[in-house]
Amino acid sequence: CTHYLFIVVVAVNSTLLTINAGDYIFYTDWAWTSFTVFSISQTLMLAVGATYYLTFTGVPGTATYYGLIMTVYTWVAKGAWFALGYPYDFIVTPIWLPSAMLLDLAYWATKRNKHSLILFGGVLVGMSLPLFNMVNLITVADPLETAFKYPRPTLPPYMTPIEPQVGKFYNSPVALGAGAGAVLSVTFTALGCKLNTW
Numbered sequence: 001c002t003h004y005l006f007i008v009v010v011a012v013n014s015t016l017l018t019i020n021a022g023d024y025i026f027y028t029d030w031a032w033t034s035f036t037v038f039s040i041s042q043t044l045m046l047a048v049g050a051t052y053y054l055t056f057t058g059v060p061g062t063a064t065y066y067g068l069i070m071t072v073y074t075w076v077a078k079g080a081w082f083a084l085g086y087p088y089d090f091i092v093t094p095i096w097l098p099s100a101m102l103l104d105l106a107y108w109a110t111k112r113n114k115h116s117l118i119l120f121g122g123v124l125v126g127m128s129l130p131l132f133n134m135v136n137l138i139t140v141a142d143p144l145e146t147a148f149k150y151p152r153p154t155l156p157p158y159m160t161p162i163e164p165q166v167g168k169f170y171n172s173p174v175a176l177g178a179g180a181g182a183v184l185s186v187t188f189t190a191l192g193c194k195l196n197t198w
Contacts, residue, residue, distance in 0.1 A: 039177030051192025067100030126181030
């Protein structure tokens with residue numbers, strides 16, 4: 001029971017660190033760039049926390065449980081946006097569960113082999129999370145029109161884009177997020193395992 005209580009505590013804290021990661025839609029002119037950066041932050045936070053508790057309990061399914069807590073807690077926190085009057089289809093909650101399930105699957109399928117978990121699980125989480133989160137952008141109804149109806153993050157004049165910025169991040173935010181995530185999340189998955197040996 002204590003083990004699972006600790007999982008809840010860490011999952012809640014990791015969610016606090018990524019609570020604005022779904023708000024790339026608010027940065028309308030820079031949405032794709034924000035999506036890439038936030039995808040990486042979400043990937044790393046999920047990878048290190050879920051791996052830590054997956055190897056801590058040794059029970060496949062713990063990573064999914066961890067991702068579920070993060071998701072539910074984020075729903076609660078995003079309720080603040082809804083309370084402020086934003087439409088429901090404009091509130092974006094990051095999708096962690098499928099990636100957490102893949103982490104569990106990698107651990108279970110390799111008979112609890114930590115090295116396989118680090119390599120396969122890390123790559124799977126890094127590559128899948130940006131893909132699943134693109135669903136968020138697809139399902140938001142006309143983000144440009146909606147965003148300009150509501151207050152936007154305050155930026156100093158020199159940082160405020162005059163027109164939508166088109167750059168290399170716009171080419172494929174999913175590919176960029178997945179590529180960087182696949183490399184970095186292996187390191188963070190290893191860190192999650194290492195935390196259990198201290």
